[in-house]
Amino acid sequence: MDYLPLPGTHVEDIDTPAIVVDLDIAEANIKAMASFAAENGVSLRPHMKSGKSPFWALKQIEAGAIGVCAAKVGEAEILAEGGVREILVTNQIVSSTKIRRLFGVASQANVTVAVDNHDNVDDLSMGAQMFGIELGVILEIECGMNRAGVKPGEAAVALARAVENAPGLRFDGVMGYEGNAVYTQDFDLRKQQAMDSVNILVAAADDIEADGMEVKIISAGGTGTYDITGKVERVTELQCGSYLFMDSKYLEVFGDHPHPFRSALTVQGTVTSKPASGRTIADPGLKAISTDQGLPGVVSVEGAIVRSLSEEHCVMETQGPADELQPGDKISFLPTHSDTTINQHDYYYCVRNGMLETVVELAGRGRFM
Incomplete structure (x- = not known):
């Protein structure tokens, strides 16, 4: 008990x-990021792998965020149950059990999920037809993290076309994460590293659009690169999350670089x-x-x-x-x-x-x- x-x-x-949270400071952080996004004409979709609660998700949506990101189906479930109606799941959901759970979330909210391979597209399409629910899909592009993600170029175009043609799926766009740059302390180097990654992401979007498909979403950004990625014209939304509480690692990264x-x-x-x-x-x-x-x-x-x-x-x-x-x-x-x-x-x-x-x-x- x-x-x-x-x-x-x-x-x-x-x-x-x-864990003690100073509400005045957290709310000021929320307002500051929302103001930055509005001033730079970019949408904000905070990542809830930091907040892990509908309480913080709804506070950020009330401040202007268009929705939130979730790392796992389990996070998406608690967000949807808590009243969040716009969720991007930023990792690949691949097992049959998790895919069923994903469509449970999609019955409560508009859900978009990241993919990076054709088999996953086929499985998600089968689920969409089975449950009768359209599912948004976004390609995760490998743009420097050497983690998950489809390679830009022909592979990304082919995967986007597979999503576009898959029954029950809606191709929404691309996402990437310049995580190799977010902890770089020197701002000029951090900017160079971030832009190298973001340029790869944007080029992938250009290739897909050149093949006749619409890229509605280009999603990227972390707290360490918010004021770099957030100023790139083609980027449509930011996925920053840690700014909500601002741990000491990011304070160390920013150093004397101005931030709110x-x-x-x-x-x-x-x-x-x-x-x-x-x-x-x-x-x-x-x-x-x-x-x-x-x-x-x-x-x-x-x-x-x-x-x-x-x-x-x-x-x-x-x-x-x-x-x-x-x-x-x-x-x-x-x-x-x-x-x-x-x-x-x-x-x-x-x-x-x-x-x-x-x-x-x-x-x-x-x-x-």
Whole structure:
């Protein structure tokens, strides 16, 4: 049984480890990205592999987003159940079980799904005919990530034609991800890398249109490249997601480059042990904070450096004010990667002016399928 605090609870009275979101900052981040998109004539379709909840999806749609992206069928299911009516599934859905579930989502929302091979097109077409539901399809183009995606050129044109001719499917366009560029710190190099990828994507769209098919959607973009990709005339929509909470990795990437985003999400912990001067232990371990992009930072007190995380322990080197911390004191950590940290928790504790406003279920947690 979960014992959840009531609205009005002071943030330091929330039990730990807990994900705490400053609503004022998160809403300002949402507004800032929506304003950028509007000013540059590009649509916004935020990726919910970050937010993992209809709560955040609907907030972004209310601010002007045309819909959202989902990484998996499971995420799409909770979004549709929560009232989201425009969903792009950005990965390939290939098993018969998942395809059936995909059409369950498509019965509640307008769904578009990414493909990169002919067999998948045939299976999706069979499902569309079986369920009597038209399914939007977008080609994922390999444009530098060396991950999934059909190669641009003849292969992409042939795959687009297969979608165009497949009963029950609607060819909508192309997508790509310049993920090889989003973490490059030097802006000029990041811009060059991003544009190299986006130019491949746009060229693939040009080839498809030259073959007589309409490309309505060219979808791309990550938080690290939003102000590069979002200014490319042919790109119709941005898939950025992490700007919502803005983890420390992206703050490091942006450095002195101007941007309007601030960190809205922290993991609150409690000091559990003070075994020696200069060493302090807190309760958010690896089960509460991910370290795939590095160790978290301490943001609530000066003089604390995280040295290691084990399953249940955070070991900090402390000096100055931080070395005065005692068992029972609260401490806040800024994750380097919010997406993978979020997936380890059940709830967001959303606060405003230091007081709990609402507890939001992390409905997309663990939706790996």
